[in-house]
Amino acid sequence: MDQAPARQPITAKRDRVRHYLMDVIERSGPGTLLPPERDLALELGVSRPTLRAAIEDLSRIGLLVRQHGRGTFTHSPKVSQELTGTASNALAVPPAEGNWTSRVLKFVRAPAGAPRANRLNISPAQPVLRVERVRLVDGVPMAIERIDLPAALVPELRARDMETGNFYQLLRERYEIVVADAVQIIEPSVTDEREAALLGVPVFAPVLMFERTTRDTTGRTVEFARSLYRGDRYRITSKLRFDNTSG
Amino acid sequence: MDQAPARQPITAKRDRVRHYLMDVIERSGPGTLLPPERDLALELGVSRPTLRAAIEDLSRIGLLVRQHGRGTFTHSPKVSQELTGTASNALAVPPAEGNWTSRVLKFVRAPAGAPRANRLNISPAQPVLRVERVRLVDGVPMAIERIDLPAALVPELRARDMETGNFYQLLRERYEIVVADAVQIIEPSVTDEREAALLGVPVFAPVLMFERTTRDTTGRTVEFARSLYRGDRYRITSKLRFDNTSG
DNA sequence: TAGTGGTCTAGACCACGAC
């Protein structure tokens, strides 16, 4: 319409539409149904692709949820929960709030092979148990977790064991393995198609990736875990203590 | 072209194009110039908007860099550096690798007002120093940082002081303030227009947001800091120690 | 069947950068 024949379009329509939608989201409660795309585009004086680009931005970060054939709904970010507590000064690994369950996707035993042997500090021929599961909080997908661990450490472990409860607690009580420390990397990432489907978020939605290598009190490597946590539902809280002995 | 008259398009063209581009990126070194969008769209048998959607996905996460009037370049993710070390078991606050400098955007003194007074645990009438700066590593923007601190703690502090060196070290050496602990929240987010411009990344690019409240050895609140770190250049590494006294 | 979101196209015009 007003393609700004000579004026510079200081704000792109897409940005203007996005800000408009963010206002709507803030004003209305979660779960509010937006008007149909075609109507909204007409009302805002933009084309449908332009409107859709703005909606796509917001649905990636969880502010809007699109449902094919039904409509587009608001999903206020305020419901995102603070889910990690911290024990002493460590970054908490398994959060404690909400009702956590898991759906096990994969539970296979195979020789480690070179890369995993390296990570787990075992020989490549030794069997490794690979567990992949979707972790749900109150029934809603929160994370995808893939755990590799030396099969010899956990004889008789079954998929069922990974569906509820605390894994470290299980290690301690059934196998007398006491986890002691871990090295963890956290980095921001985005979902690919498969991850998006499992987490129930759009492709290229922001997530937090954790990679963790855990050792027990005897120094054995217990697990190498890689997790993807939904960016729209998850945050990390931690307490820091500063080491003032050096610069 | 092949709009799939009856077949279901199992993979969207946008996804196919994105995967193709990711292959190209992996094969070619960083800084490689891609063909013009119009040529590439023709070659891949898709329209330019479709190609652009895929390019947009990849440029948000830093795999591609677009330069208006020049072209689109690859920017291999492998060059992203691991920049945080950790002292003992704390999440590192100021990383140590690379040459860190800062460009100060704002350096103002004003009454705290209610929200900041609350965070800093002072009275609303007391003056607060607000410093906003872009932090650069080897000259490239890495983070935006906004620090609020009680002005009374740091008399004679000047903007220049915030441009180089370690702030906590400055606090200790000039003001005899020794930071002791902090509570920190980390969550994934995305850039808005202003942040994108300052960091040199696209709008809606993934970032890590830190909010930190720091206290000194006497229990005073020293600062409330909010930082945005580029998701394509930053990761956190941390060592964890598990507290085995409870569940 | 009707209405919704999902995908894609062809082409227009603007703004920036290098020549």
Add this chain to the structure above:
DNA sequence: TCGTGGTCTAGACCACTAA
């Protein structure tokens, strides 16, 4: 001046949901 990316449009057709 020309080639590049940046933005936007109008409209087509598909796929899913619900009545």
